[in-house]
Amino acid sequence: MPKQEKLFAVIGLGRFGGSVCRELYTLGHEVLAIDRDLDRVENFIQYSTHAIHGNSTDEAFLKSIGIRNFDHVVVAIGENIQDSVLTTLNLKEFGVHTVWVKAQNTYHQKVLEKIGADRVIHPEVEMGIRTAQSMSSDRLLDYINLSNEYSVVELRATNLIHNRSLLDLDVRAKFGITILAIIRNEQINVSPLPTDIIRENDVLVAMGNNNDLKRFEEKML
Numbered sequence: 245m246p247k248q249e250k251l252f253a254v255i256g257l258g259r260f261g262g263s264v265c266r267e268l269y270t271l272g273h274e275v276l277a278i279d280r281d282l283d284r285v286e287n288f289i290q291y292s293t294h295a296i297h298g299n300s301t302d303e304a305f306l307k308s309i310g311i312r313n314f315d316h317v318v319v320a321i322g323e324n325i326q327d328s329v330l331t332t333l334n335l336k337e338f339g340v341h342t343v344w345v346k347a348q349n350t351y352h353q354k355v356l357e358k359i360g361a362d363r364v365i366h367p368e369v370e371m372g373i374r375t376a377q378s379m380s381s382d383r384l385l386d387y388i389n390l391s392n393e394y395s396v397v398e399l400r401a402t403n404l405i406h407n408r409s410l411l412d413l414d415v416r417a418k419f420g421i422t423i424l425a426i427i428r429n430e431q432i433n434v435s436p437l438p439t440d441i442i443r444e445n446d447v448l449v450a451m452g453n454n455n456d457l458k459r460f461e462e463k464m465l
């Protein structure tokens with residue numbers, strides 16, 4: 245049986261919700277765009293599978309569009325915290341499997357976590373942290389937080405480890421981190437062998453505890 249496509253919905257088509265919706269659609273997903281502002285809905289006809297005008301705090305409206313059939317809904321209502329909370333509650337009560345919600349501030353975030361949002365996104369705070377992280381190191385190119393303690397990072401190899409093998413560096417034993425891939429000239433070597441040689445300017449994709457990754461970066465790069 246072919247794998248069922250995931251159904252997405254985005255509620256609130258401001259800057260954040262709008263960019264989530266457009267990107268999902270560009271990536272080829274089925275995405276329903278919802279807003280209570282008719283002009284915004286009309287603008288998103290071209291960037292969504294369907295664009296619907298309605299108020300997401302209204303249970304009857306959510307029922308009428310069959311929201312329970314959606315696998316993943318993003319609530320991108322910022323200013324009106326009451327509507328954001330009520331919408332999230334409605335979605336969880338309707339049994340939507342995954343609900344991600346944009347938070348306006350830390351109080352909003354706490355409430356959303358308490359009422360069962362599967363992920364709370366704080367775009368300005370998250371982007372601020374990301375910006376500071378990449379400003380603080382020339383070697384750190386990108387990172388993904390897996391949890392508060394663990395990350396996957398992309399690090400630029402310097403001449404300190406040029407021509408050395410993973411075996412020779414022994415990063416797992418010495419630093420407790422794993423090199424998942426080595427990228428050279430846009431070619432990705434996934435799950436590199438212990439004998440593979442690192443060259444200056446290679447990009448190392450490493451996973452581990454944040455402190456261990458930092459230690460590796462400071463000592464070896």
Ligand code: ATP
Pocket residue numbers: 255256257258259260261278279280281284298299300301320321322323324327
């Ligand atoms: P952004 O910073 O992403 O532009 P924002 O955080 O300022 O947005 P708002 O502009 O308040 O958030 O809301 C985003 C969108 O959500 C708006 O287009 C608004 O019309 C819509 N919206 C707000 N409340 C509801 C609701 N109850 N139902 C449907 N749409 C809503």
